[in-house]
Amino acid sequence: MADREQQQHVRREDDVPDDDATPTPPPAAPQGQDADVDALLDDIDDVLEANAEQFVRGFVQKGGQ
């Protein structure tokens, strides 16, 4: 539980865009789908890596076809 709270905290701290940042134009969402997607996003927030940048940087493949 502590882990989960920490992740949510980190997400807010890192990722709420600054007021002066240029936001991406919001993608057009199919009507009526928003509520469904938002419910899924809430669930995903609980499991997403807290430090996305570090996680992505550390994901390196050696070998393989």
Added chain:
Amino acid sequence: MLAAARELAPFPGGPVALYKNNVDGKGASYGCHENFLVRRDVPFAELAQLLMPFLVTRQVFAGAGRVGLGQTGADAGFQLAQRSDYIEAEIGLETTLRRPIVNTRDEPHADRQRWRRLHLIIGDANLLEVATYLKLGTTSLVLGLIERRDELPAAYARLAALRLADPVGDVQRVSHDPTLTTTLRLADGRELTALEIQRTYLDAAREAVDALAAGAGPDDETRAVVDRWARVLHGLEHDRASVAGQVEWVAKLRILDGLRRRDGLDWDHPRLAATDLQWSDVRPERGIYHRLLAKDAVERVVTEQEVARAVHHPPDDTRAYFRGEVMARYGEHVSAASWDSIIFDVPGAPSLQRVPMPDPERGTRGHLGDLLDRSADASALLAGLSGT
């Protein structure tokens, strides 16, 4: 795989996390190889030519989706498939550099006079079950069409006319266009979208199914693949949201677009790349695909019970049934088992005894189930086999 990773967790170096994807975003790619048994009497050059436009465009329903464009993900954006930026040749033997659309590896593990092995390395490792089902089912159907091209002249003519002017470039063109509106130039000068090319293959498959229905007829599995293929192509064209539980890149894009909208993220934001990677984490509590599965946001093709059974039981309609049952029942008297033979070491026998299995469709439950049930030991089985 998940169970194995869990077992490693307490050991030094653990825990282990496994990801069912195909790219690391740093330039490396690792494949999800497909193998199909194809009749040897189809000339390989013809096979490759007739199949290529299908493989180039199959990603519209088989792509797993990827954040990042280019082999190292140097450009921001989203594309349909993980493997597409790593395809650099039309036909070739290699699998780790200059990767081809059609690979030439040919070890049929069966009677070489009758069959070849078609080895494909272009596909993504899908998590959505419908994507895997359609990827393998439609490819098998198209190969069946090609094998029967002499009986199906109209279908053959349709496919032969689809030759692409630039197949390798088209793999990337299709992947980089989530609107599915980009057109591909054909050798005859026509311009068709990926969906139009797929629809041509679908129409040819439907004609073949109808033509063959006059004889022994296509089986229920074939009809089910054709129906699902048609529904998914229709959904991709007219109602994208309707296939979000079946087409992996659509499912992934739905989540990524949701994050972008809610949190105002650009495509180069690390959280989107992290979401793409974590999509494929095989741990149910960590993998984003698995979160969608738990919420019934994606369709299943098989049940958990069927998966659990398949871990220990081979399908009963190929030679795998015979091999699996022999190992389960008489394993202590088997000295070696391979794709195409089993070697028995029976107590008291003067030498090892080899049972060849050159035909993948022999050794089914229907063929040998009764004999296996009647044979108390390996000697009885071998005696019974020599009588068949």
